[in-house]
Amino acid sequence: MKKILCPGFKAAGIACGLKKNGEKDLGLIFSTVPANVAGVFTKNRVQGAHILLDRERIKSGLCRAVVVNSGNANCCTGKQGINDAKNMAMLCASELGISEELVLAASTGVIGEPLPIEKIKKASPGLVKALADEGFDDFAKAIMTTDTVPKIVSIQRDIKGKIFTITGIAKGAGMICPNMATMLCFICTDIKASPQFLQKTLNDATKQSFNRITIDGDMSTNDTVIIMANGASEAVVQSSTKNNSFQKALNEVMITLAKKLIKDGEGATKLVEIVVKGALSDTDAYKIADTVANSNLVKTAFFGEDANWGRIVAAAGRADVPVNPDKIDIFFDDIMMVKNGLGCGKAAEAASTKVLKKPEFAVLIDLHQGKGFSSVFTCDFSIDYVKINADYRS
Amino acid sequence: MKKILCPGFKAAGIACGLKKNGEKDLGLIFSTVPANVAGVFTKNRVQGAHILLDRERIKSGLCRAVVVNSGNANCCTGKQGINDAKNMAMLCASELGISEELVLAASTGVIGEPLPIEKIKKASPGLVKALADEGFDDFAKAIMTTDTVPKIVSIQRDIKGKIFTITGIAKGAGMICPNMATMLCFICTDIKASPQFLQKTLNDATKQSFNRITIDGDMSTNDTVIIMANGASEAVVQSSTKNNSFQKALNEVMITLAKKLIKDGEGATKLVEIVVKGALSDTDAYKIADTVANSNLVKTAFFGEDANWGRIVAAAGRADVPVNPDKIDIFFDDIMMVKNGLGCGKAAEAASTKVLKKPEFAVLIDLHQGKGFSSVFTCDFSIDYVKINADYRS
Numbered sequence: 082m083k084k085i086l087c088p089g090f091k092a093a094g095i096a097c098g099l100k101k102n103g104e105k106d107l108g109l110i111f112s113t114v115p116a117n118v119a120g121v122f123t124k125n126r127v128q129g130a131h132i133l134l135d136r137e138r139i140k141s142g143l144c145r146a147v148v149v150n151s152g153n154a155n156c157c158t159g160k161q162g163i164n165d166a167k168n169m170a171m172l173c174a175s176e177l178g179i180s181e182e183l184v185l186a187a188s189t190g191v192i193g194e195p196l197p198i199e200k201i202k203k204a205s206p207g208l209v210k211a212l213a214d215e216g217f218d219d220f221a222k223a224i225m226t227t228d229t230v231p232k233i234v235s236i237q238r239d240i241k242g243k244i245f246t247i248t249g250i251a252k253g254a255g256m257i258c259p260n261m262a263t264m265l266c267f268i269c270t271d272i273k274a275s276p277q278f279l280q281k282t283l284n285d286a287t288k289q290s291f292n293r294i295t296i297d298g299d300m301s302t303n304d305t306v307i308i309m310a311n312g313a314s315e316a317v318v319q320s321s322t323k324n325n326s327f328q329k330a331l332n333e334v335m336i337t338l339a340k341k342l343i344k345d346g347e348g349a350t351k352l353v354e355i356v357v358k359g360a361l362s363d364t365d366a367y368k369i370a371d372t373v374a375n376s377n378l379v380k381t382a383f384f385g386e387d388a389n390w391g392r393i394v395a396a397a398g399r400a401d402v403p404v405n406p407d408k409i410d411i412f413f414d415d416i417m418m419v420k421n422g423l424g425c426g427k428a429a430e431a432a433s434t435k436v437l438k439k440p441e442f443a444v445l446i447d448l449h450q451g452k453g454f455s456s457v458f459t460c461d462f463s464i465d466y467v468k469i470n471a472d473y474r475s
Numbered sequence: 476m477k478k479i480l481c482p483g484f485k486a487a488g489i490a491c492g493l494k495k496n497g498e499k500d501l502g503l504i505f506s507t508v509p510a511n512v513a514g515v516f517t518k519n520r521v522q523g524a525h526i527l528l529d530r531e532r533i534k535s536g537l538c539r540a541v542v543v544n545s546g547n548a549n550c551c552t553g554k555q556g557i558n559d560a561k562n563m564a565m566l567c568a569s570e571l572g573i574s575e576e577l578v579l580a581a582s583t584g585v586i587g588e589p590l591p592i593e594k595i596k597k598a599s600p601g602l603v604k605a606l607a608d609e610g611f612d613d614f615a616k617a618i619m620t621t622d623t624v625p626k627i628v629s630i631q632r633d634i635k636g637k638i639f640t641i642t643g644i645a646k647g648a649g650m651i652c653p654n655m656a657t658m659l660c661f662i663c664t665d666i667k668a669s670p671q672f673l674q675k676t677l678n679d680a681t682k683q684s685f686n687r688i689t690i691d692g693d694m695s696t697n698d699t700v701i702i703m704a705n706g707a708s709e710a711v712v713q714s715s716t717k718n719n720s721f722q723k724a725l726n727e728v729m730i731t732l733a734k735k736l737i738k739d740g741e742g743a744t745k746l747v748e749i750v751v752k753g754a755l756s757d758t759d760a761y762k763i764a765d766t767v768a769n770s771n772l773v774k775t776a777f778f779g780e781d782a783n784w785g786r787i788v789a790a791a792g793r794a795d796v797p798v799n800p801d802k803i804d805i806f807f808d809d810i811m812m813v814k815n816g817l818g819c820g821k822a823a824e825a826a827s828t829k830v831l832k833k834p835e836f837a838v839l840i841d842l843h844q845g846k847g848f849s850s851v852f853t854c855d856f857s858i859d860y861v862k863i864n865a866d867y868r869s
Contacts, residue, residue, distance in 0.1 A: 127792030127800045157788050157800060159817050192785025193818045302789045377771070377860075385865030391586025394551050395696045398521030406521045406551060423553050424587045464865075466771075467858045471779030 084215040085235045087248035087269040089113050089313030092216035094223030097204030099152030099190070099197060107201060108223035109173060109208050110267055111146045116311035118144035118185075119279035121287050123304035130155045130162035130196075131186040132305065134170065138185055142276030144309055145183040147267055148173045148208075149224050151252070154263075155188035155196040156302045165196040172202055176209035187265050187305050189252065190226055217248060224252040224265055227469060232341040238330040245272040245316035247330050251338040264291060266306040266338060272327055273312035278320055282328050283308050290335035294343050294458045306335075343458050348465030351383055352458065354443040360453030365402040367455035369446065372400035380462030388433035390418050397446060405450060412445040413437065478609040479629045481642035481663040483507050483707030486610035488617030491598030493546030493584070493591060501595060502617035503567060503602050504661055505540045510705035512538035512579075513673035515681045517698035524549045524556035524590075525580040526699065528564065532579055536670030538703055539577040541661055542567045542602070543618050545646070548657075549582035549590040550696045559590040566596055570603040581659050581699050583646065584620055611642060618646040618659055621863060626735040632724040639666040639710035641724050645732040658685060660700040660732060666721055667706035672714055676722050677702050684729035688737050688852045700729075737852050742859030745777055746852065748837040754847030759796040761849035763840065766794035774856030782827035784812050791840060798842060806839040807831065 092110045099106040120139045122132050138144070148169055155162050166186045174181035188196065211219070221231035235248040246269075253264035274282070287306060308331075318327040344352050355374045360366035373379055376396040382389040390411050397404055411419035413436040418429050436442050486504045493500040514533045516526050532538070542563055549556050560580045568575035582590065605613070615625035629642040640663075647658035668676070681700060702725075712721040738746050749768045754760035767773055770790040776783040784805050792798055805813035807830040812823050830836050 125789065125792040126794075126796075126798040127788050154785070157785055157813075157816055157818070159801065159815075192783075192789060193813075302792060381861050381865045384861065387865070389586075391548070391551055394521050395519060395586060398519040398696060400520075402520075404520040407553065419551075419587075421553075422551055424551070462861060464858050464861045467775050467778065467856060467861055471775045471781070471857075 085217040085233050085248060086214055087217070087235065087246050088271040089311045090248070090269045091212040091214055092220040093208055093211035093213065094216065094219030094221070095204060095208050095211055098200045099150055105219060105223035106150055106152045107204055107208055108149045108220040109146060109212060110220060110269060110309070111177060111212050112144070112269070112309055112311040114311050114313060116144055116309040117142055117274060117276045117279055119276055119283045119308050121283055121306040123302060125302045125304070127157065127302045129188055129303035130158055130166040131188050132303065133163060134166045135185045135187070135305065135307070138182060141182065143183060144185055145179050146173055146177060147185045147187060147307055147309070149187040149189070149265065150196070150201060151189050151224050151226050153188060153190040153194055153196050154192045154303050157193045158195055161195060165198045168198055169196070169201055172205040173209065176205050185307060187303070187307070189224065189263060189265055189303055192302060217250060221250045224250070226252065226263070227347055228252050228345055230345055232338055232345070234334045234337045236330060236334060238326050240272070240316045240318055240322065240326050243314060243316035245270060245314045245327070247334045249334040249338050251342060253342050264304050264342065266291065266335070268306070268308040268331070268334065270308065270310045271313035271316070272310050273314070273317040274310045274327070275319065278318065279308055279310055282331055285328060286331045286335045289332050290339040293456065294339045340458060343460050346460040347469045348463035348467070349460030350440070350463055351461040352441045353383055353460065354456055354458050356443055356445045356456040357448065358445065358454045359448040359450055361403060361451040362453040363455055364453070366453040367457070368402050369397050369400040369404070370455045370457040372396050373444070373446070374457040374459035377462055380459065383437065383461035384463045386434060386437040388413060388418055388430055388437055390424065393444065393446065394419070394422070403450070404448060408449040410447040410449065414442050479611040479627050479642060480608055481611070481629065481640050482665040483705045484642070484663045485606040485608055486614040487602055487605035487607065488610065488613030488615070489598060489602050489605055492594045493544055499613060499617035500544055500546045501598055501602055502543045502614040503540060503606060504614060504663060504703070505571060505606050506663070506703055506705040508705050508707060510538055510703040511536055511668060511670045511673055513670055513677045513702050515677055515700040517696060519696045521551065521696045523582055523697035524552055524560040525582050526697065527557060528560045529579045529581070529699065529701070532576060535576065537577060538579055539573050540567055540571060541579045541581060541701055541703070543581040543583070543659065544590070544595060545618050545620050546584040547582060547588055547590050548584045548586045548697050551587040552589055555589060559592045562592055563590070563595055566599040567603065570599050579701060581697070581701070583618065583657060583659055583697055586696060611644060615644045618644070620646065620657070621741055622646050622739055624739055626732055626739070628728045628731045630724060630728060632720050634666070634710045634712055634716065634720050637708060637710035639664060639708045639721070641728045643728040643732050645736060647736050658698050658736065660685065660729070662700070662702040662725070662728065664702065664704045665707035665710070666704050667711040668704045668721070669713065672712065673702055673704055676725055679722060680725045680729045683726050684733040687850065688733045734852060737854050740854040741863045742857035742861070743854030744834070744857055745855040746835045747777055747854065748850055748852050750837055750839045750850040751842065752839065752848045753842040753844055755797060755845040756847040757849055758847070760847040761851070762796050763791050763794040763798070764849045764851040766790050767838070767840070768851040768853035771856055774853065777831065777855035778857045780828060780831040782807060782812055782824050782831055784818065787838065787840065788813070788816070797844070799844060802843040804841040804843065808836050
């Protein structure tokens with residue numbers, strides 16, 4: 082397999098003892114040249130300590146490094162937690178020989194336990210020494226919690242003939258729901274772009290990707306998406322750029338990462354896109370798609386490979402937007418299962434059941450009321466989800 | 476065990492072949508004298524056929540009988556469904572020799588399959604013949620779906636020295652969430668009360684009971700609560716009545732039934748009350764209690780008997796109401812686990828874990844922001860919930 086790279090960036094991932102099983106739990110991304118930065122953070126009213134730090138620091142628009150630990154969320158840890166987040170960044174800055182203001186931090190893991198900062202302190206020199214051009218795979222492993230696979234995407238595109246690279250790394254498998262979740266995502270790119278432009282592009286890409294996925298309807302305290310653009314390539318993008326292939330490329334990277342999160346969702350065995358069309362507005366369509374995508378009854382039926390369309394209609398009916406049950410059509414992929422609110426019979430059901438046996442499929446709900454459209458990605462809800470989450474801390 | 480009765484009422488429950496396993500699936504309650512009636516129905520935009528019929532018929536304020544089937548929800552069944560609901564009522568009316576306008580219907584079970592009305596037709600004479608003063612137990616069995624136990628409560632209280640009886644029967648184990656669910660509840664009482672007064676009393680009792688419980692956050696299409704008051708006792712209640720012991724008694728019956736639903740929730744092993752105090756308003760307190768009570772991560776932690784208070788704080792933080800994380804206290808029963816947003820340490824955790832091993836306990840979240848108070852009943856989220864709902868139709 083080709084090694085994942087991003088020009089002008091180095092990365093590392095090592096084990097410092099935060100994870101009980103001795104696996105990698107401390108990661109670092111470093112831009113060898115100054116980079117512009119933008120970020121998107123959780124809307125939860127309870128927020129991890131690093132969020133407060135990062136929100137403040139990205140205001141400068143500049144960043145050289147991000148240090149990330151797994152195994153502990155450093156959330157609900159009071160003033161000590163904020164000091165720990167600062168220290169974590171400071172330790173790396175000092176090893177790297179850069180200003181601590183240029184280092185961001187992020188944490189993911191159990192909430193409510195103090196961050197073992199001594200372990201991080203001891204490991205910081207080794208972490209910086211481990212930095213390498215091809216260190217992204219190690220970094221991706223170091224930020225995993227209940228994830229079963231690392232999640233990296235790297236693509237090259239061009240703008241006005243100038244090649245640029247976007248390399249994205251994400252983690253998150255539970256507490257995933259619209260408006261992100263226990264999700265961390267770090268995007269490195271060698272394009273040249275202003276912090277303001279990066280922020281706008283990142284906001285749009287987030288709307289298209291991480292805000293359209295749900296695993297369990299729980300929104301995390303630590304959700305963070307950071308993009309760093311170091312201009313190491315000759316590609317430049319700005320608000321006057323026509324045919325903004327950078328936005329398209331960033332959407333592509335982040336949608337791919339979002340789908341990887343769902344596929345690796347806790348206990349998930351299926352990736353399902355819930356598509357709603359014909360609503361009175363896009364907002365109405367989103368509310369219905371979101372309600373269906375979060376319904377435990379719908380998701381357990383997916384797990385059971387049961388074309389129980391009644392649960393889909395019932396979920397659509399409680400989304401608190403106008404729905405005319407007698408006009409609803411429902412398709413599983415291209416199989417029409419419901420027409421004008423009525424089931425299409427045994428043959429349709431048999432064909433739909435076949436669709437449900439696939440690892441990926443789409444459910445289309447056509448309301449025939451207007452032009453509103455939206456879609457949300459979700460997964461099935463399995464016995465393993467409960468097992469994983471009942472035992473998480475033990 | 477004492478037989479359940481309600482003066483002036485007869486009930487029955489028989490098997491007519493709707494349930495594959497041959498168990499009771501058709502029930503009837505009959506008031507031997509004219510009764511006043513009131514009802515509360517689902518707010519889902521998709522509604523079972525019987526809801527349309529019953530809403531219309533209770534406008535008269537009068538009712539003599541309710542016929543109920545399980546095994547089929549008669550929902551998403553179009554015009555045929557409405558005809559079937561009418562026929563179901565008409566068949567009983569004709570056997571009972573009363574006007575069909577005085578008979579209500581209710582259905583519960585799988586959505587989207589036509590009601591096998593022929594089976595009900597064939598069974599109706601036998602159903603009416605089976606009516607008996609002590610038939611409530613059979614009725615309670617006949618309306619069960621995934622319920623594992625019948626749910627009946629009967630109490631006697633007095634108003635101005637005159638004894639009255641309230642007998643309530645409910646069913647529902649999944650699709651249970653605030654604003655009711657796949658829940659049916661029938662209340663018989665021999666008190667004398669106007670339909671308007673019954674409606675007001677029923678609305679208040681519903682707010683105190685079925686609108687404060689959640690099993691899986693899914694709201695059903697068929698939720699129905701019907702109260703019939705036949706005045707067979709000498710007790711009378713009206714809006715001018717002081718010390719309305721009827722409201723208290725009705726609250727008691729409905730709260731007891733609501734808790735029975737939770738205890739028998741699909742896969743549930745624990746009944747948990749989520750209490751929120753110190754919010755800026757009662758509405759804010761309710762939103763937080765509701766969000767925590769519906770969090771899959773919180774509920775799986777209850778199942779795992781894990782005092783994972785971080786998930787509770789995280790859920791509280793996404794309820795979209797003002798929360799100051801640094802002020803939050805959390806108790807498991809009388810054990811303080813969190814003070815000012817910080818965990819109280821290993822001893823508190825050990826004591827909390829003991830509380831979580833109990834079949835019933837309370838979680839108190841004190842926000843220290845104001846006087847808002849609310850509480851919601853929920854259950855844990857177990858492996859069996861997924862098993863039950865993945866296989867429901869197979």
